[in-house]
């Protein structure tokens with residue numbers, strides 16, 4: 001398992017938190033995704049053999065927010 005913290009632009013409320021966490025958790029190989037609204041980031045724990053950073057960036061984008069790469 002690998003743990004990363006990704007800065008995300010545009011998250012402001014509980015709905016944003018749920019949207020981003022839900023989209024990332026929907027990826028096969030992701031163990032957990034937890035958004036910290038105050039810090040403006042998401043901590044993701046995932047299996048590097050089945051999920052790439054690009055997959056996670058795409059999921060954040062899909063949720064309607066902007067990952068800072």
Ligand SMILES: [Cu+2]
Nearest residue numbers: 012013015016
């Ligand atoms: Cu929101």
